[in-house]
Amino acid sequence: MPRFFMDEGVLSGIIQITGRDAEHIKVLRLRPGETFTICDGRGTDYICRLLEKKGQGFEAEVIKTVSSEGEPTVNCTVYTAFPKGDKAETIIQKSVEHGAAKIVFFPSVRCVSRPDGKAVIKKLERWRKISEEAAKQSERGIIPEVDVLDSFEAAVAEASKAEMPLFFYEGDTDYSIKQALSSKSKYDTVSVVTGPEGGFEPTEVTKAREHGMLISGMGKRILRCETAPLCALAAVMFHTDNL
Amino acid sequence: MPRFFMDEGVLSGIIQITGRDAEHIKVLRLRPGETFTICDGRGTDYICRLLEKKGQGFEAEVIKTVSSEGEPTVNCTVYTAFPKGDKAETIIQKSVEHGAAKIVFFPSVRCVSRPDGKAVIKKLERWRKISEEAAKQSERGIIPEVDVLDSFEAAVAEASKAEMPLFFYEGDTDYSIKQALSSKSKYDTVSVVTGPEGGFEPTEVTKAREHGMLISGMGKRILRCETAPLCALAAVMFHTDNL
CATH class of the missing domain: 3.40.1280.10 (SPOUT methyltransferase, trefoil knot domain)
Structure with missing residues (x-):
């Protein structure tokens, strides 16, 4: 699943995706309704659904949050x-x-x-x-x-x-x-x-x-x-x- | 120690070093009397002493043979x-x-x-x-x-x-x-x-x-x-x- 990192502070309600991440979504040709992951960089993954294009970027909503599985215990x-x-x-x-x-x-x-x-x-x-x-x-x-x-x-x-x-x-x-x-x-x-x-x-x-x-x-x-x-x-x- | 691979068959008496290996010895600026290793590619290392330049190549003699330490047991x-x-x-x-x-x-x-x-x-x-x-x-x-x-x-x-x-x-x-x-x-x-x-x-x-x-x-x-x-x-x- 496509994966981005964003600060925890912006990960609530409707999320605005801009800049390099928005470019990446375009490259991946993600469509509204498709899911992807935004990680807060602190061990939590936010599973998101793409909503729609907004200016040069995109909007998305959080479906659920889970612990990032990729982190080792050491x-x-x-x-x-x-x-x-x-x-x-x-x-x-x-x-x-x-x-x-x-x-x-x-x-x-x-x-x-x-x-x-x-x-x-x-x-x-x-x-x-x-x-x-x-x-x-x-x-x-x-x-x-x-x-x-x-x-x-x-x-x-x-x-x-x-x-x-x-x-x-x-x-x-x-x-x-x-x-x-x-x-x-x-x-x-x-x-x-x-x-x-x-x-x-x-x-x-x-x-x-x-x-x-x-x-x-x-x-x-x-x-x-x-x-x-x-x-x-x-x-x-x-x-x-x-x- | 510099290391070369040669066929076991040529690894006795005075060894003739030619071609790419001789080029390598030149690049390394090895001098007569200095030691290097020739491996037979079958798990045995021949510790050699460089003798002298011979045409485009070099001559060397074997000082001793040892098992190649670099081979894993698996x-x-x-x-x-x-x-x-x-x-x-x-x-x-x-x-x-x-x-x-x-x-x-x-x-x-x-x-x-x-x-x-x-x-x-x-x-x-x-x-x-x-x-x-x-x-x-x-x-x-x-x-x-x-x-x-x-x-x-x-x-x-x-x-x-x-x-x-x-x-x-x-x-x-x-x-x-x-x-x-x-x-x-x-x-x-x-x-x-x-x-x-x-x-x-x-x-x-x-x-x-x-x-x-x-x-x-x-x-x-x-x-x-x-x-x-x-x-x-x-x-x-x-x-x-x-x-």
Whole structure:
């Protein structure tokens, strides 16, 4: 069913659909009487019926409200070192599909790309649109936030607050991802920290361990920087019964 | 460590490295005395030392042989309906990283793309190179085969021979992937069958069930056709202790 996100505040009585959402309804050739979903981005879906064209937009009415089924029971944030080229876009789109709650990029010693200032503002605008589109397509109940942090230290300081704080490294590790996820019986928040193309520096691993992160591996195969967060997310969702 | 694939037959005494592999050694600026790995594509790694330039190529000697660590203990083949555009390339590259043994494409009712004849031959050539490159990069012990089948029926007939034959569907399913993977205690072969952009037709699901495939879901989120096989592979590798 077509899916849009709108603020909860406008989701009562006759709903006015304008702008990009109205364009999308035209593209989909939805007709009066047909149903679609408007999600409030906070976990509730409003099943709506299209009424009629109104100026450049459309009117719709709410038939019923239900909990968004697409939200996993675990809150998992992905922290990824800035990758090269357009890999950040792939990571965002696929992380949203996999059920991430939030995606955060940060600089790391071996990062080739380190956007800052104006470049970051422009990228964030684009990245947030990608998250919204992926959330619509994959039927999420929220639009996962996309953000950047300005240092590795800030990333591990934040990531280490999760009840299951996972830091992925290709060198010597303390756990496999399966051992790490099995090391506690219950947790509601998970963080997944992955490195840039060249991997993390050993000094960064030491810092992460000092912050209490679980230094974990993901099998014997070398994963590309855009593959690692997705493989980790799939494992987290599988282990927590969200797959 | 740089990694190449060569036939077992040439891997004794002084090894001659020519063609694309020699070009790669030049690009990497490997010097005499430096070590690299030649894998026989059958699970054995030959740790080699570069000797000297010889004509357009190089000579090398074997220092020792070891089992390729990158091979998972489970043999998992991915069967995916032909996707649009260059998504097949993404699926191949990432499936190899995730540990797939083989990747097979097949036509399905809702496939928009159905390459045949010359187009398939050209695509297969390109796809196999992508598999080889991904196998080198991810340190696999084999180059996963890439193939096409000419019908949906052929795909489910072949896929259903696996000890754990998984068929993914977005509609009503008999199992979650976790339930399906937990429904037997031991298996060495797994197949993962995923659909095209528009999903499988219900008639196809019926046929798959008749072939004995386990009709399974992968959570409440709608995964894109290029995401589903990778999420399934990650779950298979996690469940079988290969992550």
